[in-house]
Amino acid sequence: MKISLATVTAAALSLGAAGCGGKKAGDSGDGDGKKALKIGLAFDIGGRGDQSFNDSAAAGLDRAKKDLNVSTEEISAKPDEPPADKESRLRLLANKGYNPIIGVGFAYTESLVKVAKDFPKTKFLVVDADQCKVSGPNVKGACFSEEQGSFLVGAAAALKSKTGTIGFIGGVNVPLINKFEAGYTAGAKKAKPSIKVLPAKYLTQPPNFDGFKNPALGNEAAKGQLDAGADVIYHAAGGAGIGVINTVGQEKKWAIGVDSDQYNQPAVAGAKEFILTSMVKHVDLAVFDFVESVAKNTFQPGTKTYDLSNDGVGYATSGGKVDDIKAKLDGLKADIVARKITVPTKP
Structure with missing residues (x-):
């Protein structure tokens, strides 16, 4: 109700x-x-x-x-x-x-x-x-530990990028979302040290929280990162991320979802084949x-x-887009769990 x-x-x-x-x-x-x-x-x-x-x-x-x-x-x-x-x-x-x-x-x-x-x-x-x-x-x-799940999708982004450039879009510039950015960048660099990660784009600054709900803001930010050469873009922007995924999908580039497995969600049905994975937060x-x-x-x-x-965070495999790199991602997961890799929480 x-x-x-x-x-x-x-x-x-x-x-x-x-x-x-x-x-x-x-x-x-x-x-x-x-x-x-x-x-x-x-x-x-x-x-x-x-x-x-x-x-x-x-x-x-x-x-x-x-x-x-x-x-x-x-x-x-x-x-x-x-x-x-x-x-x-x-x-x-x-x-x-x-x-x-x-x-x-x-x-x-x-x-x-x-x-x-x-x-x-x-x-x-x-x-x-x-x-x-x-x-x-x-x-x-x-x-x-959003940074840990983000590390894995960052690695996926780097391994799948063909241009060698990837992007991150955060909803609101707060410490919580900074964790997503930090993990994503660290994972990408670990998987491919030569990868270029564009400067993070935050849709709004607090106390304006439209960056978590306005898809138009996500749309514009995604266009900017695509124009800068990114062919994989990860969003941590809640409802505004719908705009990111749809815009990236229209350009036939890879989008990475967040929180839920966004592959089968109705709002991004037209872009589902371009959703590489999602950072799942349980x-x-x-x-x-x-x-x-x-x-x-x-x-x-x-x-x-x-x-x-404890599988509180992870990455989605819907669509089979990361099947070819799953062994590498799971190896990185094992190293994080074993504390062989410490994932940063700040950019």
């Missing part, structure tokens, strides 16, 4: 007086005395249907609905909203008795930790915890792991990192 920001704001105001004394999760059972979990999930910009980051979170929520005894409610963020709206959204879900509650995206971190203090019996997860830090006995942070796994821990009463606060060692 999606509800508008106006609904969120109005509801939050009406529930504000309830404060910590609001309805607590688990008030209703499933008929045999066992309490059914009510999961509340607040999406990042773009929401369900972005065919990237948010959809990966949605997949984890859908799996929880299928495999566990849960009901759910979803709320989407609004572009350029003030931080207070994120807090209101989380507080609304808590007051309505949802437990556990999930905030998708690093921008929720501060608000989620704050709200969690007021609802000590409710468990909270923030996906992409800012700087991989959270606090509170009822708070979990999911972090990802947000779905983090969401499901968290819900399952609450359901089984095994929840532990703190942070958990998803990386190559």
Whole structure:
């Protein structure tokens, strides 16, 4: 279920007086005395249907609905909203008795930790915890080694490039997306030291987060890198990356997707044969792991990192475009897991 920001704001105001004394999760059972979990999930910009980051979170929520005894409610963020709206959204879900509650995206971190203090019996997860830090006995942070997955697709880009020039397009210039750039460049240089990696192009600078949702921005950036000679371009730009993939595909060059396996996604159907691979970030796994821990009463606060060692990140093989270099990529993966290769997190 999606509800508008106006609904969120109005509801939050009406529930504000309830404060910590609001309805607590688990008030209703499933008929045999066992309490059914009510999961509340607040999406990042773009929401369900972005065919990237948010959809990966949605997949984890859908799996929880299928495999566990849960009901759910979803709320989407609004572009350029003030931080207070994120807090209101989380507080609304808590007051309505949802437990556990999930905030998708690093921008929720501060608000989620704050709200969690007021609802000590409710468990909270923030996906992409800012700087991989959270606090509170009822708070979990999911972090990802995006640089490691990006290293592998960077190697793929270098090995597949015919012009010897590749590019990277980031949505918003923030430390999280800098990790993607750093890993991609390092992987490309490791696989082919002579490769030329164009200067990274970031679509917007904070506090403007249009770079995660506006495909037109991705389209223009891709044109610029194609004109500069790149024949493989990796995007870490959420919904804006749809513009990158389609533009690169129109020129019959290689595009690399992000977060989800973007090969079979409808928005890029016309370019699918030119999607080399995707850097897969298993947000779905983090969401499901968290819900399952609450359901089984095994929840532990703190942070958990998803990386190559636990298949929290990786690369997609859909379409068979990297079959000929898979052995090389898997060798690099093994070296990273064995700590023979240390992947940088900063460009």
